[in-house]
Amino acid sequence: MGRIFEKRKHKMFARFDRMAKAFTRIGKDIAIAVKQAGPLPENNPKLRLAMQNAKGLNMPKDKVEAAIKRASSKEEKDFQEVTYEGYAPHGVPLMVECATDNPTRTVANVRLHFSKNGGAMGNSGSVAFLFERKGVFKFDPTKLNLDELELDLIDAGAEDIERNDEELVIYTKFTEFGHMLKFLESKGLEAKSSELHYIPTTTKELSEEQQDEVLKLVETLESDDDVQAVYHNLA
Template sequence: MGRAFEFRKERKFKRWAKMAVQFTRLGKEIAIAVKEGGPLPENNARLRTAIQNAKAVNMPKDRIEAAIKRASEKDAKGYEEHVYEGYGPHGVPILVETATDNTNRTVGNIRSYFTKAGGSLGKTGSLDFIFSRKSIFRFQASDDLDLEELELELIDGGLEELYVEADEEGNDVIVVQTSFEDFGNMQRLLEEKGIELKSSKLERIPLSHTQVSEEQAADVMKLIDRLEEDDDVQAVYHNME
């Protein structure tokens, strides 16, 4: 009984910790969007996207509104976005997206994580041949949605791929992929069609993969976990098979 309780308690704590990290990252995204295009979602596509993604992970409405209000204040801190590229243990390429109010702190921490894991940071653009930046939109599948018909309708928005995947609860989710440049076009088209998005993001898709053993993968995941624990890190990508 005691062990079962402790296990449930640990799982609950991990869920809370994961949620807290998500909220912090989304709060930064909201702040960056407000600084870029103002506090009105109807006039700011990036802010609409940030709010949409926040709602998708059940970020409370009052917390979203508070983040927008904070970012609208004249003395609100600003965040700079930087991308760091390098190779982790066993030569696995890793790309790290960050949003920070202290670049020196961030690059120092990122370099330290790579070095301690037996990897190294590379120059900006050194992984361009491995990762391609794509626009990814996800929304709930439904019985009354004809995928073949939808695929034809989304071609004008720059559709590259449309497929179905399972979310964490095992529900079918439709994924729409376009080029980086077509993010706005597809977002507008989906909004016009009344499709309620679960998320819309710019993601890094690997063009090739690195084969590793289970032991090697465990070494790489330790580095990725450490990177994702850093408050300045927004996203981490790798190309492990």
């Protein structure tokens, strides 16, 4: 009984950690958007997008409003968006997206995470060619009628559409991301998340033990406060 309770407690804390990390990531997205184009969503498409993604994560409205207010303050730090590249153990390429107020600190920490977990940080362009930058739009499948909208979605830039019982995912080319956003806004369709991701062009098969080594580095990077997302090509 005690062991079962410990497992449940571990899962609960892990879920809270993921939620806290997601809220922090959205908070930085909001800060960057406000610094770039102001605090009014109607005049700031990037802020509208961040607020929509916050809603998809069930981030409380008061937290979103507080993040906008903080970002509007002159005292709020400026965040820079930077991407680092490298290899995890067994030659698995990684793209590490960060939002930081101190790039010197961030690059040092990211390099340390790579070296302490059997990886190696690379130069700009060292692994980016193994990924494609794509728009990824995730929906509750019960809230989007694919039979009615599929042709319109393709006209709006949908390159691929995947559906299962839990999620409907639309992929676009990087250049069509804004076009799809405008189409969804015009139809009043709200995605759970609308983001640009690095999608691997090929995938790599590893043993379970080797995968664990790779994922240990990925999880370490993801736990860093400056890291927004980590992409890899594990199958």
